Amino acid sequence: MSFYVYLSGEIHTDWRDEIQQGAEAHGLDVVFTSAVTDHDASDAAGDHLGEESRQFWRDHKSSKVNAIRTRSLIEQSDLVVVRFGDKYKQWNAAFDAGYCAALSKPYVTLHDEDIVHPLKEVDAAAMAWTTSTEQVVEILRYVTRA
Amino acid sequence: MSFYVYLSGEIHTDWRDEIQQGAEAHGLDVVFTSAVTDHDASDAAGDHLGEESRQFWRDHKSSKVNAIRTRSLIEQSDLVVVRFGDKYKQWNAAFDAGYCAALSKPYVTLHDEDIVHPLKEVDAAAMAWTTSTEQVVEILRYVTRA
Amino acid sequence: MSFYVYLSGEIHTDWRDEIQQGAEAHGLDVVFTSAVTDHDASDAAGDHLGEESRQFWRDHKSSKVNAIRTRSLIEQSDLVVVRFGDKYKQWNAAFDAGYCAALSKPYVTLHDEDIVHPLKEVDAAAMAWTTSTEQVVEILRYVTRA
Amino acid sequence: MSFYVYLSGEIHTDWRDEIQQGAEAHGLDVVFTSAVTDHDASDAAGDHLGEESRQFWRDHKSSKVNAIRTRSLIEQSDLVVVRFGDKYKQWNAAFDAGYCAALSKPYVTLHDEDIVHPLKEVDAAAMAWTTSTEQVVEILRYVTRA
Amino acid sequence: MSFYVYLSGEIHTDWRDEIQQGAEAHGLDVVFTSAVTDHDASDAAGDHLGEESRQFWRDHKSSKVNAIRTRSLIEQSDLVVVRFGDKYKQWNAAFDAGYCAALSKPYVTLHDEDIVHPLKEVDAAAMAWTTSTEQVVEILRYVTRA
Amino acid sequence: MSFYVYLSGEIHTDWRDEIQQGAEAHGLDVVFTSAVTDHDASDAAGDHLGEESRQFWRDHKSSKVNAIRTRSLIEQSDLVVVRFGDKYKQWNAAFDAGYCAALSKPYVTLHDEDIVHPLKEVDAAAMAWTTSTEQVVEILRYVTRA
Amino acid sequence: MSFYVYLSGEIHTDWRDEIQQGAEAHGLDVVFTSAVTDHDASDAAGDHLGEESRQFWRDHKSSKVNAIRTRSLIEQSDLVVVRFGDKYKQWNAAFDAGYCAALSKPYVTLHDEDIVHPLKEVDAAAMAWTTSTEQVVEILRYVTRA
């Protein structure tokens, strides 16, 4: 059985690629999934359902279309990695973490030390706090060893 | 039966008081609960368990002691109000929202229009987006009417 | 312990009153709950959250405010009575029935014989099909006898 | 992993075929399922279990045989599409929507604008409201992109 | 908090009374519930919903009306006592036991030694096998002691 | 996806073979499972765990070893067929039916008309009552059609 | 609402009394529950069900009678305190901790520093590790403050 890992959060750096390449380099049997990470496509995911005059409803529709994808993927995963970058609010990442916590779905966080305090509740329910993609890969290597 | 409302999020303004006073003014049979909102006490909730040299573990211990309280209260509530203020990251508020979403626990958000976009996933799973405590009180008045 | 009964569906006739009066006449320890049955108030439940130019979003907001109330009440009930009248689509009543079915929450239907065929899936998952409020009261009298 | 989509509701137009052809045209890895859509066969699904003198019991038996199939398929799906046409009551479609809502199974609706108001509760719990099969296909294309 | 005990099974001997009197004699804070134990009333529980020409449907309707009562009571109980007498099939008692087992609801059986073999699956999932009402009372006395 | 059917109950006639042959004759994609149906082997399933002086404990151990197998198979099935023959108590069959009912796992019963009354609670929660293996096969044929 | 605390584990020292007295001294609205802590009574809880020649079955019966009590109390609690003393194996305490973990029921451990290593899995899923009853009382004081 493959090990399924959902990669949640920041979409402005290449942390997903780093983890996937690291897993590949170790020959791990891991399948990675995530939300659609093309920012513009994601924001426009509901546009084909009709134009909206208010930003709120445009966002609302796109978020729900995205949730169709992400809910299934999170629930099918064995582990979720939640990434908080140094920019943006990334409330969706914290939302995913809470979602996992309520489902008893194990997740690890990936963020720098300077945001340890505001992330304390998110980290408290996590299985690990990592600061580099190498550490995430090392966890994957460990939990999937024969 | 009383209606139980958990108030999650920002602890630096008096939005909780406003809602409670509004509910009282309307004579609503609503019981309000929340995390401990004394910021210093909350950060120090685990200090009596022994000193830590690293900030991460101090936060870790306090967050978990707080979670003992908040998990029970969220699960016993009929509605959760999640407040995002204009300062701080408030990832714990987004975390609570995700927790509610996974449990199918209804929640409403309370935040200004200027953060609609970063909160789109949180709002998408909410039962309402409110911008004032008066609107929250009005919802409580409506859902509890005889 | 009182027996909790949620009354779902048609809001244009006085079937709720008939059931409540029948229960009272028999001195039953039953607590009745329902959605807000004032049609105009129900349609306007979300209006205080801001005006909408599109009917869809006005309905959307009001439906969700109503759901805050109805979800809690359905989940707390011991039995749901779902009424289909001779007018209107009443898809919300069928929606409530499906919601109950998925939660294994017992429900009975109340409707005339001429709509037996289109309601066959809804009736198939019900604990009883009734055609009069007297029959509903009789069921309540029976299930709550000492 | 294929993406499983259950198509619920109206059986008198070819909307299912349109969606399936659209998905195929885009080369999507989607598996479509549905109730038996042959109307006469569906109504007669329980006839081999013995004749009934009352229409209610004939319907009852057939509905339950159909439910054996549909329950499994709904629970195994990643998304449910619920179609409301311009004829018939289609309470079974609303029932399926309520069933999905209680299970936190994502669903989208497919119906014309003129029935937005009576479907407001059903739409409120949906992940999207669509008005054409092209929109449904576009959602499928989006949520399954690599 | 009172301790809730649902008494399931045989309705032709006075085992329920014996347990209730025993609990009362010990001053236990136990609330006993059960299905309607008036055999004729139970068989006729659905008769007011309309006459049936076939025995199957008469039984079907009455069983479901009875289930409205029993499902709630079983789910609210802390312990279920399942009694198998020396007459009749009592498949409903075994059904209740299986229902409890699937819900992880603790139950004890009450039956003579000569039917140990056919009841082996039912006893295997029980918390205790008792042969007298005194033993049941003794269990209640023990589990509710201060 | 294959359709999984668990065959529960009577082990003294060849009803399982009839259903399997019927399904095969129709080329159905159905996988059948069941408890170990070799009566002596089933009764002795726990004997290798050590001799017991009391029949109760021998039965107890064997029943639990059998349950390891049956629980998994029931939970993995799409449909359970519960057979009541004309001999023996078959409380385990009624137990399985109750187990399915609590899990919302669809099941059909297979028994003669003369035991309709004692099986009324078991039939009331079933999706169908059948009296012949041909009817069961017909249901399988219907629910698995393309 | 009172806060319910189940006290699990060691029964040879007076840690339960210390916690209860501490809570009382602070005037906390906490209800404490536990297994029957009279060791001899606990070991003999099933003796009235008939003598056993093998120790295994005597233990088996008593453990299950005890479980009737403890399962209900654990599930009704807001917090479980799991105590590991310096004598005995106390596998039942670790069992209770695992039971809580699977149910997402918050628990804290109470044990000395010298057994930190063998308890690492138990502590990893706990909300706090305490080494004195004063610390437990302090947690209760904190989580129940107005």
Place this chain on the structure above:
Amino acid sequence: MSFYVYLSGEIHTDWRDEIQQGAEAHGLDVVFTSAVTDHDASDAAGDHLGEESRQFWRDHKSSKVNAIRTRSLIEQSDLVVVRFGDKYKQWNAAFDAGYCAALSKPYVTLHDEDIVHPLKEVDAAAMAWTTSTEQVVEILRYVTRA
């Protein structure tokens, strides 16, 4: 479908190998999983996440990394075998047993007769108590027979 068996507990003897070889010798379609059984690697599983000055936090981090692996494997298994050896506390094994009990996941224990008394609660919720790896293999042979 293969039968999945998770092997929990003692890591200082070769009981896992014996069971796997026994299953292989019988040609059973069983897939075995377990925690990482290399003791040093297991204790160091979190070391790459940063050094800790306190033993408690080192253990804490490693235990959680291990739990990422074990939770998934336990939940995916059809049966768990929990081994208690003659050395060490093995509280993690009892923890796993409690975890299984709460999830209604069937498990069997494997331990000598001299620790029957301290393991009585763990054994009481098990499907079998075994004393040799041959008995475990025999159970696997039985529950997987065609």
